[in-house]
Amino acid sequence: MTSSRLTVARIGKAHGLRGEVALELRTDIPEDRLAVGAVLDTEPADRGPLTVTRNRVSNGKWYVQLDGVGDRSAAEALRGVELVVDAEDSDEEDAWYAHELADLRAELEDGTVVGTVKGLEHLPAHDVLVLEETDGARTLVPFVTAIVPTVDVPGGRIVLTPPGGLLARDAANLDVALPEPGETDAEERG
Structure with a gap:
């Protein structure tokens, strides 16, 4: 198996005034990949790494608070940044990265x-x-x-x-x- 960069989520709009962001998920295991304490690399690389300090789900949508992102302006500045991890090739029969x-x-x-x-x-x-x-x-x-x-x-x-x-x-x-x-x-x- 080979390892490659896998996009876990793309940061969307800021949510609220305290730096929380909405995520566009690209993983089917967000509870693992976005657990509190998870450290995620970013694309572009100079925007991270970012650490998840809080997460929640509301109406099926994922929201996270990231370490060092304390207000709406900082959250908006991350819009479009991809959260990435190293991942092995998929071993599922009908699933591919x-x-x-x-x-x-x-x-x-x-x-x-x-x-x-x-x-x-x-x-x-x-x-x-x-x-x-x-x-x-x-x-x-x-x-x-x-x-x-x-x-x-x-x-x-x-x-x-x-x-x-x-x-x-x-x-x-x-x-x-x-x-x-x-x-x-x-x-x-x-």
């Missing part, structure tokens, strides 16, 4: 190479893979089993079954009749 997915070859079921995974983004609905297609186009691919049925980290690849038009290479081949300049739907219905 972003660093494990980076630089995997993306191919279709027939073996056609369509690009390289450049990262993972966390969106509200679900995570998306950032794919750099072979022509350089940047495409966001929903990281769901229906579209990414195979993740083969040891083999250095993922397999995609994208719906038509998801990849830029497919969008260029779509046969769509576009209206001529100045032409509208109302004129066509005439």
